[in-house]
Amino acid sequence: MLKAELRKKYMxxxxxxxxxxxxxLSERVFENFINYFKPVSGDKVHIFIPIFRFKEIDTRLFINYFFSRNIRVFVPKIVDTKLISVEIFEDTVFEINQWNISEPVSNEDSKVSFFNYVITPLLYCDHKGNRVGYGKGFYDGFFENISKESKKIGVNYFNPDENIDDVWENDIPLDYLVTPTEVLSFFSNGLE
Structure with a gap:
């Protein structure tokens, strides 16, 4: 199925x-993430702030857990059409941007290139880790500029059940998908 069709279907x-x-379902995704990956103090996690009108996974569950365990938290912010990573803290001030999305007031890019986990929003992910987002390409650009050792993890309410037919050569697949029922690994060589 084409990305545009999948985007519409899963929205x-x-x-x-x-x-x-x-x-x-967000609670189940959160529990599956914690039980599978077992993040620890000092880890660095890049995670999105949920857009509730799009019914995204409620990542506040993750963020509150990370803060309580001294896990460093970074969130995306779009600056000059580029996705940067801003480190946040419990007292970070947020504002609503032009797309009605909550982001930190700070425009200071952390310049961190290695994250233990990059928790990524998506609408759909197939059995190979190919993702359908909102079609802007921000995360593909971001993935290109971070360490290849960073685990790219999608979170979704739905399990894969069809292939994406129009994967582009610049698309960067995920390493894992966490759903309410399972954690899927997309390492084709069996090594993690």
């Missing part, structure tokens, strides 16, 4: 979830 599936269903 509709998300919209069909009640707020309570979305939160319960």
């Amino acid at each position: 509709q599936k998300r919209k069909a979830l009640s707020d309570d269903e979305a939160f319960l």
